[in-house]
Amino acid sequence: MTKFRNTWVEINLDRLAHNIGVIRKTSEKSVFAVIKANAYGHGDIEVARFLESLQVSYLCVSSLDEAIHLRNHHTTTPIIVLGYTEPEYLNEAIDRNVTCVVPSKEWLVKSLSLNDSLANLTLHIKVDTGMNRAGIKTIEEFKEVLQLCKLNKLNIEGLYTHLSSSNFTDGAITSQQITSFQEFIDSADVNFKWVHTSNSDASLSLGELDKHSNAVRCGIAMYGYSTFDSGLQPVLSMYCGINQIKNLKPGDQVSYSATYEATNDETIAILPIGYADGLDRKLQGFNFYIKEVPCEVVGRVCMDLMMIRVPVGTTLDDVVEIIGKNSDAVVMAEYLQTISYEILTSVSPRITKRYFINGAHHKTINERFD
Ligand SMILES: Cc1ncc(COP(=O)(O)O)c(C=O)c1O
Known part of the structure; x- marks a missing residue:
């Protein structure tokens, strides 16, 4: 049952466990599981619950909102907000036992001035080693931040940086970033509980190069x-x-706009899915599958519907595979000239999710009802 609309995703949590095993074995480090953006479209609550059973060390989200959503659903594992937390809301982070990030001296000064005490807040310091996104860019600023933390008796639990190009097989940029990170580490007179550098690609490829870290995100x-x-x-x-x-x-x-014209006698199927479900409007010409047979998307994708050309003999009982064993998220991403991240995070919460554990159906969730 897919909650009244015949459109669903299947989330195979056995595969998630397998992938965590691969990451643990390859990186030989603790896992900080990144479940921001609704666990990359997989549903943050169920994914968090399952990851807790796998005993990951941290859950990573991008905002305090995402963290509070998890805590409201009884997630007990440590949670870190990797994104920017507004200094005026740090009391919420303290109340919910959520770890925040120090992205700059300016942020820390403002946070100290707006809050009576931050002694109960757990913090990780983020340093910018070349991506020029969030983070402390100079050793001078880093030392000032450490000094302020010491003076105010703050609980600095971790230090991290983020790699810009770990997907490149030529690791020149990554090596530069790691050298820079090592300089930050060497300049600090602090024993951090957690030091973390690698995202997915780095955790599977860096090996000894990431020897200064004890966790991967x-x-x-x-x-x-x-x-x-x-x-x-x-x-x-x-x-x-x-x-x-x-x-x-x-x-x-x-x-719409009549962008497809039949050249022969053709059969099409009208599907209960569209761009409001997360399927890109540019999918015209891409193939979905019915019983292993490719079926081309014809005409513009609509908000809630789309059409595919189907073989003669197709019936209303057939199931259409949109992402699956014939064509995964990377195949769709390549067609759309984007990355698998965008395909997955675009999956709309309005699509019902069916979770599987130990090869059997575990739970069906539609965020409108559950
Ligand atoms: C700071 C940070 N760490 C880790 C990750 C996880 O990256 P990946 O999905 O490539 O493992 C992200 C994702 O955007 C991130 O922003």
Whole structure:
């Protein structure tokens, strides 16, 4: 049952466990599981619950909102907000036992001035080693931040940086970033409980180069994808049923702006899925599958519907594979000239999720109802 609409994703948590095993074995480090953006479209609550059973060391989200959502659903594992936390809301982080990040001296000064005490807040310091996104860029600023932390008796639990190009097989940029990170570490007179550098691709490829860290922050590899072939297994697949089947004559046109015209007698199926479900409007021409047979997307993708050309004999009982064993998120990403991350994080919460554990159906969730 897919909650009244015949469109669903299947989330295979056995595969998630397998991928965590691969990451642990390859990196030989603790896993900080990145479950921001609704666990890359896989549903943060169920994924968090399952990851807790695998005893990951931290759950990583991008905002305090995402962290509070997890805590409201009884997640007890340490949670870190990797993104920016507004200094005026740090009391919420303290109340919910959520770790925050120091991205700059300016942030720390403002946070100290706005809050009576931050003694109960757990913090990780983020240093910018070349990506020029968030983080402390100079050793001078880093030392000032450490000094302020010491003066105010703050609980600095961790130090980290983020790599910009760990997907490159030529590791020149990564090596530079790691050298820079080592300089930050050497300049600090502090024993951090956690030091973390690698995202998915780095955790599967850096080996000894990441020897200064004791944890990896992995997202996409957990969900089954990496630039480096490591035997990962995609966790999410997407399917829908068929609402209606229609025969076209040569010259019949399909969907908005009539961008597809039948050249022969053709059969099309109308599917209960569209761009509001996370499927890109540019998917015209891409193939979905029915019983291993490719079926081309014809005409513009609509908000809630789209059309595919189907073989004669297709029935309303057939299931359409949108993401699955014939064509995974990378295949769709390449067609759309994007990355698997965007395909997965685009999966709309309005699509029902069916979770599987130990090869059996575990739970069906639709965020509108559950
Ligand atoms: C700071 C940080 N660490 C780790 C990750 C996880 O990256 P990946 O999904 O490539 O493992 C992200 C993702 O965007 C991130 O922003």
